[in-house]
Amino acid sequence: MAATEPVRPKAARSQGWTAGGPVSGRDTNLIRIGIVLGAAILWEGVSRSGWLFQDVVPSLLAIGAAIGKMLVNPAFYANLQVTAGEVFASLAIGGALGIFTGIALGSNRFLGAAFEPYVYYLAPTPRIIFFPVMIMWFGVGAASKIALGALSCFFTVALSTAGGMRGIDTVLIRVGKSFRATPWQMGMKIYLPAMRVPVLNGIRLGFGTAMVTALLAETKLSNQGLGYMIMQIYSRFDMPSLYALLIIVFIIAGAGNLILGRVTGTNA
Amino acid sequence: MADAGAGRSRWAAPALGAGSVIAIFAALEILLKTGIVNRFIVPYPSAVLLSLERIIVEENVLGRVGETAFEMFFSCIAVILIGVPIGTALYRYRALRRAVEDWVAALAAAPLVLAFPLFLVLFGRSSLTIIVMSVITGLAPIIIKTTEGLAGVRPVLINVGKSLKMGDSQMFWKILIPAALPVIFSGIRLSWTFVLISVVGIEFLINLGGLGQLINDLAERYDLPGTYAAILFVVGVSVCFFMILERVETWLRPNP
Numbered sequence: 001m002a003a004t005e006p007v008r009p010k011a012a013r014s015q016g017w018t019a020g021g022p023v024s025g026r027d028t029n030l031i032r033i034g035i036v037l038g039a040a041i042l043w044e045g046v047s048r049s050g051w052l053f054q055d056v057v058p059s060l061l062a063i064g065a066a067i068g069k070m071l072v073n074p075a076f077y078a079n080l081q082v083t084a085g086e087v088f089a090s091l092a093i094g095g096a097l098g099i100f101t102g103i104a105l106g107s108n109r110f111l112g113a114a115f116e117p118y119v120y121y122l123a124p125t126p127r128i129i130f131f132p133v134m135i136m137w138f139g140v141g142a143a144s145k146i147a148l149g150a151l152s153c154f155f156t157v158a159l160s161t162a163g164g165m166r167g168i169d170t171v172l173i174r175v176g177k178s179f180r181a182t183p184w185q186m187g188m189k190i191y192l193p194a195m196r197v198p199v200l201n202g203i204r205l206g207f208g209t210a211m212v213t214a215l216l217a218e219t220k221l222s223n224q225g226l227g228y229m230i231m232q233i234y235s236r237f238d239m240p241s242l243y244a245l246l247i248i249v250f251i252i253a254g255a256g257n258l259i260l261g262r263v264t265g266t267n268a
Numbered sequence: 269m270a271d272a273g274a275g276r277s278r279w280a281a282p283a284l285g286a287g288s289v290i291a292i293f294a295a296l297e298i299l300l301k302t303g304i305v306n307r308f309i310v311p312y313p314s315a316v317l318l319s320l321e322r323i324i325v326e327e328n329v330l331g332r333v334g335e336t337a338f339e340m341f342f343s344c345i346a347v348i349l350i351g352v353p354i355g356t357a358l359y360r361y362r363a364l365r366r367a368v369e370d371w372v373a374a375l376a377a378a379p380l381v382l383a384f385p386l387f388l389v390l391f392g393r394s395s396l397t398i399i400v401m402s403v404i405t406g407l408a409p410i411i412i413k414t415t416e417g418l419a420g421v422r423p424v425l426i427n428v429g430k431s432l433k434m435g436d437s438q439m440f441w442k443i444l445i446p447a448a449l450p451v452i453f454s455g456i457r458l459s460w461t462f463v464l465i466s467v468v469g470i471e472f473l474i475n476l477g478g479l480g481q482l483i484n485d486l487a488e489r490y491d492l493p494g495t496y497a498a499i500l501f502v503v504g505v506s507v508c509f510f511m512i513l514e515r516v517e518t519w520l521r522p523n524p
Contacts, residue, residue, distance in 0.1 A: 114285040219384075
């Protein structure tokens with residue numbers, strides 16, 4: 001009897017991995033709405049169930065209200081200003097040093113072979129562990145956060161610039177030389193335009209690492225900045241405000257990344 | 269002669285690199301001795317090197333490496349067990365992928381580690397906080413690379429599987445995973461790098477656990493050579509970890 005039952009063709013079973021026509025924008029949006037709604041319902045359910053300690057998972061309404069309160073809190077803007085100042089100073093210092101080092105390592109094969117391995121292997125080490133050293137060198141104020149942020153973004157920018165420098169099409173360089181371009185002209189008309197994307201991409205990534213590092217350093221030891229504010233709220237056990245501030249920081253970080261991506265024409 | 273020249277240039281660059289590092293340390297030693305650099309801020313490089321032995325013997329470094337390795341082990345296994353299935357699901361269900369891939373990319377760029385105070389409240393000041401936090405931090409690259417790797421499998425391989433009438437599971441384990449493994453491993457390498465940074469970083473920030481806490485402890489004691497030596501040690505361990513991952517990645521990469 002079993003033999004008479006319809007058998008699903010084996011080939012069709014593996015279609016799941018490859019089949020599928022174009023996905024409509026409507027389906028995509030429906031899935032997104034479904035995920036957001038599902039997560040919200042689950043969150044609210046857990047919040048109201050009493051399974052976890054009260055306030056550990058606050059109601060979404062409480063978080064929403066806390067976001068509103070945070071956005072009209074002058075202390076938030078004062079701390080935001082401090083952190084933004086630190087991040088941009090880090091990016092300016094670390095980025096400039098990174099571009100300079102990247103150009104030196106990328107333009108000279110010998111220098112690259114001599115020093116790039118150090119930059120390459122030190123790049124992914126946990127930067128925050130250098131914070132005690134930065135405190136000893138630059139004190140407990142904003143300078144130590146700027147120095148640590150600059151150290152973080154230096155590696156990213158240097159490696160990206162060096163890679164970009166090496167990736168320049170040799171034809172472009174030969175064209176420049178055949179036109180007898182001066183070093184200044186070579187730099188401005190050939191190298192700079194050709195390296196634009198990797199350098200800007202490095203700066204975008206460097207912005208991310210500088211921001212995370214500066215904020216983390218603020219959570220460890222500081223008396224101002226958003227990282228400091230997070231620890232203050234944590235020590236008060238004000239969970240709705242903690243969620244609110246973290247959400248706002250994530251949105252600022254995402255927006256910063258998106259804007260830099262748009263400005264530089266590099267993808268996230 | 270050409271060979272000799274090539275041999276010389278092959279060694280000249282690394283020699284210059286290592287020589288420069290030694291020269292910097294030697295210059296620093298002299299600057300400290302002459303008092304130009306304050307020795308209460310920067311310790312003698314020789315004292316730092318000597319402290320390495322002291323921190324290994326007196327500060328139970330091996331035990332601390334074990335603690336960090338324990339947290340790393342569970343985090344690294346968890347990112348694979350969670351990340352690869354999610355990445356596979358995103359590859360298989362294209363509508364889902366279209367819907368959430370931007371979110372996953374945003375997750376990769378988000379400063380998630382900053383949420384550690386939240387996790388301290390949820391899980392207490394324990395290894396669990398470090399592990400959960402590190403898994404979340406390391407998840408995005410492995411998801412992205414798994415989807416990318418599976419999507420990049422050559423159609424000819426999938427057609428071979430189809431012509432052999434392979435089932436879903438056979439197709440996945442015999443065709444898709446082996447073909448996508450090099451790309452998936454590059455995701456694993458990135459994820460594990462994130463995990464290491466997160467584990468050591470959070471250990472340092474919350475002053476709990478292994479190597480991160482060691483640096484914090486020594487810094488709080490104002491043991492200058494010890495702090496520098498511990499940082500050097502952690503940097504050394506991290507570099508070894510990345511080198512090993514890179515070797516494995518190169519080994520997995522198909523040779524043209």
